[in-house]
Amino acid sequence: MIYCFLFITTTVSKLFSRKLGLILDDDGIINNSTEILLPKIYWNDISKIRTMKFGIGKYLLIDLKNEKDYVSQFNFFKKIIITYNKIQFGTYVRISHNTLRNSIDELEHVISEYYNKFGDKYSTPL
DSSP: OHHHHHHHHHHHHHHHHSOSSSEEEEEEEEEEESOOOOOOEEGGEEEEEEEEEEEEEEEEEEEEHHHHHHHSSSHHHHHHHHHHHHHHHSSEEEEEEGGSSOOOHHHHHHHHHHHHHOOOOTOOOO
């Protein structure tokens, strides 16, 4: 119930926001499109980029090498909320196209290109 309320209010507020939903640069990615904002995710901290269908939606999921370092920055309430992502999707980082202007396939392509260009030079390209 709380998650549904949070999802609806976030979606509506993001639709009217002028703030960029997703920012990519040579250091990493900032995801402003979700209800709980993670700090910048550095390319070197990403272990996998994948998509998943859930219900009627498709999501872009980012697996982190050191997710506990990111989660430790949140207060108790926010940890409870993002734990839902971990349970449902297997990762704390979920990007939905609902609040962005691109499809999930476009987002996956662009984010993977950035990762392959700027990510960990010792890992296998995604």
